[in-house]
Amino acid sequence: MxxxxxxxxxxxxxxxxxxxxxxxxxxxxxxxxxxxxxxxxxxxxxxxxxxxxxxxxxxxxxxxxxxxxxxxxxxxxxxxxxxxxxxxxxxxxxxxxxxxxxxxxxxxxxxxxxxxxxxxxxxVLEERERKKQDVPRRHSFEAEERFPNFTIEDPVPIFGLNRVISSVALENYLESQGDGCKNDVVSILAINEFDEIYRKASPAFAYAVLREVAKVIADSLERTAPLISYNGYGEFICISKKTSTMTSGGHTRQINSRLARLNMRFEDTTPCKPTVLIGKPAKHSLWTSSTPSKLIEKALEASEGQNSPFRSAANSMKNATNCSSPVLNI
Amino acid sequence: MRSGPDADSLSQFEATISKIRISFLVNLREHRDNLGEMVEGILNNQNVFACLSQVGWIAHKIAGVAATMQLSELGLIAARTEKLVDEAVIDTSGEGLSTELLEAIGALYSQVCDACSKQVAP
Structure with missing residues (x-):
């Protein structure tokens, strides 16, 4: 190496x-x-x-x-x-x-x-292996398009956006914070009906939607110094500062109004209007201490209980509970 | 995951660390001389802000490696001084330097002098 x-x-x-x-x-x-x-x-x-x-x-x-x-x-x-x-x-x-x-x-x-x-x-070795396996699939699509070939449940990495990080980086961040993450809030943000967008569009378009949504979330939550990671199923895990003055309702309105202004269209020119729902945030409580991975678990659990689209939760819950040291869980 | 180092690698590593330690001690003497000048500047109220930044920079350098060079106490006081300097630099209260900071700088200077006098360096 x-x-x-x-x-x-x-x-x-x-x-x-x-x-x-x-x-x-x-x-x-x-x-x-x-x-x-x-x-x-x-x-x-x-x-x-x-x-x-x-x-x-x-x-x-x-x-x-x-x-x-x-x-x-x-x-x-x-x-x-x-x-x-x-x-x-x-x-x-x-x-x-x-x-x-x-x-x-x-x-x-x-x-x-x-x-x-x-x-x-x-x-690095996993990435090399993935690239090797990805070559034939990519060739079956348009070779010049730069996007990862992914299924709806894949927590595909989104690169090149400030504050949008890989799931490994997110876990390492939380692990490095230890007790210092007492001031952090973990929320799950889901794109409503992302499976519809994924079904109707090409993977390239679905990936472009994920990128745009991630960018809008990062920009809208900027004051809370967020770190955002894509978790599959059109859902993002977001860690932000507890001291934010805006409610999650306020953030949701801001994100959705910015998304509406993007005026995205599918390849067949019909409008694509993604909206985002923010799950119940998980925080440290005064009475019980939470490890970083527990905090993510709590956020996923809280979101899973809601009726709307939080579907990466079940998958991630399995991973999170199996993992006592997230830094090694790669 | 790679396996841990074998005995050969470990002895090679220790030999390398000894060489690095010697060069660190040579640098430490330079830091001692610079720190002495900066402490004098601060005490005489000359270019206090610049002196403080320089002290912070030296403390930062020492804090990063001193513990690995088996000078843990020096590393700790350097890290504390760096933190206090950072706080003082962004402090806008205009109350001047705190006693805690001045004591930390003094302790750092004294630890550096001590390390330089005790350690054998060419």
Whole structure:
């Protein structure tokens, strides 16, 4: 696995290299600034498979670098791990919002680095395998269209949108927060009658709808610093700050009014008017402590009880209850 | 998941860490000298904001690696100083630097001096 490590501190760079070597990772490139990182990317014969970034760096910091990396089509799904001393909630949230898949706090613990990068390697290998299997299916469709071939229940990743993250990143975020997620609220947002849209449209169009809805949700909830992950069945898991002043009814109206303004149309030009319903949010209670995975479970459970479309809940519940350590559940 | 490191890799790792430690201690001496200047600047009320930012930066550098270099106490005080500097930099109350912050900077400087004097570095 080819890894690019970026840190302005030369001691930290050497330590990370030693830790990675210890765990058998030998193809490592070191960069002490974003400028050096871009030089290495430009001149690499093969693309990098994983990035380790420091958060605080002069000129271009880790967050900016991460966002720029995500703008490269070949790096939209590459694991980016922050290794940093900045461990406050805002820093962690911001890192995930721009595309981090994991976040490791300094001081550098070689074993932790080895474990986290091994998990990232597993993701890379799975992605390679998925791409291999996807090739014949893609060829049967229009090859030039860039969208993942997915079924309605697939929690297909949505790339390139600020604050919209993969399910693995979401789990890692919650895990990294531990007790710090006391200020978080988890909600499930469902596109009403998404199966109708999925049935009527091509997968490319259905995926475009998911992207548009995800973007509208992220924009509408911006004040609550949300992290949003697609969960299949047209449903999103959203983690946001508890201190929001707007009610979920207010958010629903705002999201749906923005969606209505998009004026989307199916390929046959008939109008496509997706609307979103927000499930009952799950919060930490004063009397019982909830682990991060329990909080997602609570939100899914609360949504499952409602009449409307929350259908990814049953599937996810099975996964969530089987998983005591979400960070390893990939 | 990859298997854990074998004995050879571990001894190689330890040899590498020893080399990194030596270079860290050389850098620490530079940090000590810079910190000394910054502490003087803060005490004499000269470019306090710039001095504080520099102290925060040095503390940040030390906090990230000191514990791995078997200097856990230094790492802890560096992390605390960094946090307090960050809070002071965004503080707009105009009340000046807190005693807690000044004490933390003093403790950091003293820990750095201590580490430099005790550790053998070329």
């Amino acid at each position: 080819k890894i690019l490590v970026v840190d302005d501190d030369l001691t930290a760079l050497s330590l990370l290299e030693a830790a990675l070597n210890l765990y058998g990772f030998k193809h490592i490139t070191l960069a002490s600034s974003a400028r050096e990182a871009f030089y290495a990317i430009k001149h690499a014969e093969q693309p990098f498979d994983c990035f380790l970034l420091d958060y605080r760096m002069p000129e271009v910091d880790g967050v900016d670098l991460c966002a720029r990396l995500r703008a490269f089509p070949e790096y939209k799904a590459t694991p980016i791990i922050f290794v940093t001393a900045a461990s406050d909630r805002i820093s962690v949230n911001t890192a995930y919002a721009v595309g981090a898949v994991d976040y490791v706090s300094k001081p550098i613990d070689p074993q932790e680095i080895g474990v986290r990068v091994s998990i990232a390697e597993k993701l």
